[in-house]
């Protein structure tokens with residue numbers, strides 16, 4: 364197999380208050396793969412994501428992105444390679460206009476002028492939000508803000524796109540638009556979600572995380588069909604949803 | 613007018629206001645022509661009259677203050693319509709009303725044709741320190757979110773029967789402001805994480821502000837230039 368896009372090995376982390384949030388996380392995501400990361404509230408998913416680009420530093424273990432170790436020297440390059448989309452788009456969009464916000468990342472990595480503008484336009488185009496380039500983020504709908512948030516990291520041309528609960532707070536139509544956008548992106552994706560039909564539709568493979576470690580990983584259909592596993596980790600499918608049925612893929 | 617780069621409009625406004633301030637008070641004609649100029653620009657920019665009138669309301673306190681001056685001014689007096697008025701006071705009132713109206717009028721034109729983010733960008737272009745414009749930008753971006761959170765909090769409290777009427781009943785609201793502050797602080801932390809994740813190292817990058825062309829500068833400053841000519845003429849011709 365080729366070198367994984369993302370490789371996490373034996374990751375341990377405790378918050379300053381002593382709470383141990385990660386207890387030995389191992390996972391890998393291959394180039395071009397879309398992988399869902401499932402798990403109950405408090406499992407440590409968000410904490411794990413914050414390690415992927417070095418915002419949090421592990422107490423032990425390693426994170427490698429396309430062969431590059433997440434460490435102090437490589438911090439900037441790793442941040443460019445990992446496109447982290449936060450749970451709340453209002454945390455991610457902090458510039459006065461959409462265009463400026465999307466430009467923020469690539470400009471930090473030294474892009475200027477026409478090249479920068481082209482990058483911004485391409486990223487907004489990829490999420491169908493080019494028309495909003497001069498608008499203020501707080502004037503957009505929640506679903507539109509979510510898509511702009513994705514554009515802000517696409518503009519950095521990352522190796523892997525990492526999304527934290529991208530469908531939370533979306534109405535069904537916005538959720539559908541988001542699925543279409545993500546499916547069309549030719550990029551490696553790791554997606555944290557509680558929306559199991561969404562995981563099934565988007566990601567061929569799923570990992571289950573609980574109490575700070577990865578407890579299962581398999582084809583998404585098989586994971587969602589394993590009732591014992593699902594119950595043990597507080598995962599619940601929508602009423603009458605059959606992962607093996609005609610729904611999803 | 614709407615399409616001029618913000619830095620051009622900000623500088624033009626500044627020059628116009630300085631020119632108006634420099635006009636001697638005896639030069640009624642210069643003030644009148646400057647007024648026509650602003651009115652002309654408003655018509656060109658197609659600003660609705662009602663909109664302009666509402667924006668001009670910020671001037672009301674200044675007008676009231678100015679109208680009181682003739683009654684309380686010192687020195688020689690004159691009689692107008694049976695009222696004894698101070699000559700200096702009348703001049704003072706005229707100066708304030710004329711200059712305030714022109715200044716506010718010009719500001720209305722700029723603010724009506726420029727969004728706040730653009731004004732901030734304009735300030736950025738003319739080398740107002742980056743820290744100040746960045747803070748102003750964050751305020752514009754998050755004011756709305758914090759205000760929204762506060763409004764939701766009040767609704768949540770009201771729907772559980774809390775309806776403060778008197779100051780001493782304000783305790784819960786004040787406490788809620790406290791937790792709002794913590795929430796804002798935590799948001800600040802998350803926003804900072806999001807910035808670091810996109811390569812932020814403490815310096816705000818610039819983007820999207822193409823430098824203004826010479827033509828745009830000439831166009832934008834032409835109005836101010838006329839005002840400057842008026843000021844210069846009024847100083848040299850009258851004195």
Ligand SMILES: Nc1ncnc2c1ncn2[C@@H]1O[C@H](COP(=O)(O)OP(=O)(O)O)[C@@H](O)[C@H]1O
Nearest residue numbers: 378380382384403404405406407408409410411
């Ligand atoms: N800043 C923090 N300080 C202390 N504990 C935290 C902090 N953030 C999260 N935790 C704890 O770490 C655990 C994992 O949290 P998190 O990664 O947010 O879970 P998830 O995203 O899977 O819901 C939880 O028990 C949570 O209470």
Ligand SMILES: [Mg+2]
Nearest residue numbers: 408409410527
């Ligand atoms: Mg989380």
